[in-house]
Amino acid sequence: MDVNKIYCGDSETLLKEMDSNSIDLIVTSPPYDNLRHYNGTCDVCWNRKKFEAIAVELSRVLKDGGVLIWNVNDKTENGGKTGTSMRQALFFMDVCGLKLNDYMFWRKKNPMPQVKQPRYTNRVEFMFCFVKGDKPKTFNPIMIPCKSAGLHYKSTAKNIGGENGRRRIDYNVNQEMVDYQDWDMAVAPNRRIFETRNGEKIKHPAVFPIELPLRHIQTWTNEGDIVLDPFIGSGTTALAAMSLNRRYIGLELNQDYVDIANVLIQEKLGK
Secondary structure (H helix, E strand, O other): OOOOEEEEOOHHHHHOOOOOOOEEEEEEOOOHHHOOOOOOOHHHHOOHHHHHHHHHHHHHHEEEEEEEEEEEOOOEEOOEEOOHHHHHHHHHHHOOOOEEEEOOEEEEOOOOOOOOOOOOOOOEEEEEEEEOOOOOOOOOOOEEEOOOOOOEEEEEEEOOOOHHHEEEEEEEOOOEEEOOOEEEEOOOOOOOOEEOOOOOEEOOOOOOOOHHHHHHHHHHOOOOOEEEEOOOOOOHHHHHHHHOOOEEEEEEOOHHHHHHHHHHHHHHOOO
């Protein structure tokens, strides 16, 4: 399968055409719990059986040390949360053999307000971070200023087996630290309307902010690596990969969204 291209079709079928251990990073947001209708395709393409078949294929194509970012949330149904995201995480671990490297969270700066429900306003989505093998082969962490930078710290700490069970600590706090696991990002605006081949006006209903794939691509890959999004929608992951000199492969069931993605990619290329 060629890189720097978006393929239209069922992800389960298309993934079977890909080589095992060929992808450095998978970053995606599946159509979880049918919360939105993707131009008429969601109801017929996504259920538990479909998820499990795709999850197995994603694990197969991922390289040893490769990372899978699974951005999901749960629907509120019959008065409670479905817990689908947790079940999916356990499937990746228990059946696919991936390791949960980290719990990560997208904290929305502009969430939809909670109205007349017995729960607090939800502004968090999971970004489960799985790795194939013992640990990620690449880690280029985003660094942030350390609030106590330069502070001289002098104390003692437990030192099992050492003299008197204590050891001395004497150091200056670093200028920077690794960023937190929860990332504050606004929900992407979805104001641009595109015209389909049939003359209909559409827009993608769930564009995630480009900052989300950008940060993950920067963290888990190096230049020239291959990034896969099996539910690429309007192409946000491809645009992020291009910005960081990574190669991409996109899979998308809906031809209209593939067309949108290709328009945006050509605009980025200046064509």
